[in-house]
Amino acid sequence: MTGADTDALLVTSGLTRTFGRLVALRNLAITVRRNEIFGVIGPNGSGKSTFFNLVTGFIRADAGEITFDGAPIANLPATEIVRRGIARTFQGTRLFRGLSVRDNLLAAAALRSPVNWWDGLLGTPVLARAEAASGRRADELLAMISLTARADAKAGDLPYGDQRRLELARALATGPRLLMLDEPAAGMDAAETKALLDLIKDLRKRENLTVIVVEHDMELIMNLCDRVHVLAQGETVFEGTPAEVQAHPKVRDVYLGADEEAAA
Amino acid sequence: MSPLLYLTQQTINALAIGSLYALVSIGLSLIFGILRMANFAHGDMMMVGAFATLLLVHAGVPFGVAVVGGVLIGALAGALVERIAYRPVRGSSDVTLLLTSLAVTYILENLGILIFTSSPQNFPLPALLDDVVSMFDGQLIFTRINVLTLAATGVALLFLGWFVTRTTMGLGMRAAAEDLGAANIVGLDVNRLIIVAFVLASGFAGLAGVLWAAQSGVVEPAMGFTPLLKAFIAAIIGGFGSIPGAVLGGFLLGALETMIVAFLPSSITPYRDAIVFALLIAFLLFRPAGILRVQGEAKL
Known part of the structure; x- marks a missing residue:
């Protein structure tokens, strides 16, 4: 090459x-x-x-x-x-509107902390570590888009500008x-x-x-x-x-x- | 008879039937929430669970273990139906999905008839569970299986609530129910989530099947049909696609049916189902989103 x-x-x-x-x-x-x-x-x-x-x-x-x-x-x-x-955002947002702001990020962050069937079912330390890693990543991204204070708000209730930034953060959460x-x-x-x-x-x-x-x-x-x-x-x-x-x-x-x- | 005891008796009856409706209805809503599909084969998982339990008991397995086995086999059957019949047509038109699930029902019920014949078979409920508990000189009567039904439903509901709100996979399911396309683009394993949803829904239906058979005393291939219709009504009353709505709708329907029998003149009693279906039509006309107002996007 x-x-x-x-x-x-x-x-x-x-x-x-x-x-x-x-x-x-x-x-x-x-x-x-x-x-x-x-x-x-x-x-x-x-x-x-x-x-x-x-x-x-x-x-x-x-x-x-x-x-x-x-x-x-x-x-x-x-x-x-x-x-x-490759992560993307949409023209107009496609957030999980009924989920909390933090859950939107957690759902996407799960991709970078994969857990197999058994660990997921049995709740092994592997799952605990994966969930902790996703949580850290979500909190980091929340801080980056200055939405830490609204972590528990419904994504659909955010002002439009915040929704756009949340969608950007959600794309980033996939690593x-x-x-x-x-x-x-x-x-x-x-x-x-x-x-x-x-x-x-x-x-x-x-x-x-x-x-x-x-x-x-x-x-x-x-x-x-x-x-x-x-x-x-x-x-x-x-x-x-x-x-x-x-x-x-x-x-x-x-x-x-x-x-x-x-x-x- | 003391009015208070009469009311307590009717409450027990209402809870016993309502909890079965709730168990079946939850599964319908769970699947509809994610796939926007009315799964008519859902009622047949009751039949699978009940027959599997029956076979295990006949094979000499202790009753309690047989019930667990029956529920697991029901859950597995649901996962297989998803994998074999529903996944290939996922995303197709509503009519295709409807016809596919009707075809699955037809196949499963006829398979049941082929293997077990269409005549009802006795459900081998241990005598201990069938015992009638009589209190206050017979003014309050219930069977142990009534109590067990309520307890099992309570445990199942608590488990589902924990799973959906506290686990990563539950979070994925809620996300998929919000927007399946967006769930794809954030890399959620949608196939795995849907299989797990079918396992949960069908496991609940299997459990309901065992409890239904235990209360009625018989198992037959078409046993899932009536509960399925009732579960649809319950889900629509509560708000189709919503799990809390399904639970609420199930118990409300149980209460309504019990009240019709308990408080209206006995000449009205035969019209119980007609009244229930009239209520369904009223809901569809005046409050199609259900009591919890689920609109467009379903909420788990």
Whole structure:
């Protein structure tokens, strides 16, 4: 393997998915390097969500390869993909709304402290150690998102911004190497967005994470990402640093075109 | 007869029947909570548990051990049904799930008839348990098996409460009942959780089957049908998908049936089931989410 290959964490090639006659994604080739924050932008319907759903096993590809850390993961079940180390959040949240804030984290943390049938049934010391480890991890994450005081509140009762951060923490509780955030700043005000940006940058360092972000908030993308991939109508328009993306005429066309369509 | 003793007697009757409804109803709600599926084969786990106990007793196993064995075999049967029949169609349309569970019922009941014939067989309850305890000059009467039924239900409910709220696997089940898709993306082993849910639900049904057979004195392949219908009513009254709702609904239904017999003129008594089903229709019309108001997302 070459140096460039071992530096790549997630690689897609020829990734294609159609819905009926609509080509949602065509021949997508993306390489995300270890420890980078990688942005994916594009107008509505450009294929961003399809890309997320394909990588995380929510939908199946019609054609193409996805490799994670050198191993093919295309068409594995979602649960298996989390186990390999890819966690995600959703546009709008999908918390366990009736469970407490802490239980949301515990349910996800259980993944990293696996317990077999017998230990689980018999309540052996293995189970006790696993539960203690999950508990520590949950408390650590609660502190990180400043929700320790609301640990016993129902997740569904939290304000929206807190729910978004809880979902981020729940994704982290699974112990990912790659974190995929689907519009993490949607519905947040400027101060909350800034705090989120700092949190993601800090996480990358502390947890040695690679992050892929889909976002409409251009400012967030430009301040957060190392590289940005621009999609339109399921195809790659351009890829480069935030500065390159902003300066690129084709990108402006795509966004201007989308704006005109939206205005029409 | 003293009104107080009469009331106590009726309370005992209500609890004895209500606890059986609760035991069966819990399993229906547990499965529905996670899979959104009405498991019609649930009643047949009562039959499996009761017949397994019967066979073990006939093979010379002491009664107490045979009951434990019967309950475990019922639990195992539920897990097998999930693995063989339900998992392949998981996530299919409601109609597919409904037809699958009806098919399983049909197969199990006919298997029962094939092996044991359709005629009722005597349930070998030890005489000691069948003893009638008579107090206050016969104004208060109950059998030991009534008391045992209540005790067994109490222990089963406490165990389930502990399991669901205090164990990691119980937490996983509550999470799966909230959002099965989200449970997948946080890496919960959903297949394992569902198997465990079927083991618990079917074990409870098996226990209810043994207790039902002990109270009625007979075992037959179709024995699960009536309790299953009653358990559905109980679950709907309480709030389908909710375990506390199932327990509440079970005991309320037991109380209602007892009251109809105890306090209404005897000319009304034959209409007991009609009244109960009228109540069910009323609930479905006016409070479909049940007493505990379970809406959309079920809560374990």
